[in-house]
Amino acid sequence: MDSTFFLELIHPGQVLFALTILLFGSAFTLSFLIGSKAQVVRPLIGVLCIILFLLLGTVAIEFSAAATPSYTYGAFASLSAALSTHRWLLYQLPIILTLVSVLVLSVYQEKITDSHARQYRTIVMISIAISFASMLGITFESII
Numbered sequence: 001m002d003s004t005f006f007l008e009l010i011h012p013g014q015v016l017f018a019l020t021i022l023l024f025g026s027a028f029t030l031s032f033l034i035g036s037k038a039q040v041v042r043p044l045i046g047v048l049c050i051i052l053f054l055l056l057g058t059v060a061i062e063f064s065a066a067a068t069p070s071y072t073y074g075a076f077a078s079l080s081a082a083l084s085t086h087r088w089l090l091y092q093l094p095i096i097l098t099l100v101s102v103l104v105l106s107v108y109q110e111k112i113t114d115s116h117a118r119q120y121r122t123i124v125m126i127s128i129a130i131s132f133a134s135m136l137g138i139t140f141e142s143i144i
Contacts, residue, residue: 013061020054021139023047024094024132031128035121038110048102048128055095090138094131101127 027047033040101124108117112124 013058016054016058016061017139020051020058020094021132021135023051023054024128024135027051027128028132031125034105034112034124035118036113038113041105041108041110041112045102045105048098048105052095052098052102055091055098059091059095090134090141093134097127097131101131 027044030040030044030047034044104120104124105112108120111117112121
């Protein structure tokens, strides 16, 4: 079998999106540990930077000529086209919140485990949770 056949089946935006969701799951898990273990902060910053890179890469692929439209055709074409606009609006949320999380963690580093940084830990945890939830929402909308 020809290897180009498999490459035609794989959409690069979908691969980046799947990797982003997978890494958001690990970042969500790591975010629960930042209050008790200072050594988790650096890997979490790394994971969030990779997530941010993947999010921006997905946007670049979708808006370039290398990708097909992000909506489907057929019986649900009008609904899918309407949700496509909503998906892109919802897609901005993880980009902004991930950037905020990276900035907060970069500023506080290991000091985020201190008692005075409890609000910032909460901000990071909530930002990651909302980003992960919005990515899951985009996934469920994309099924339609």
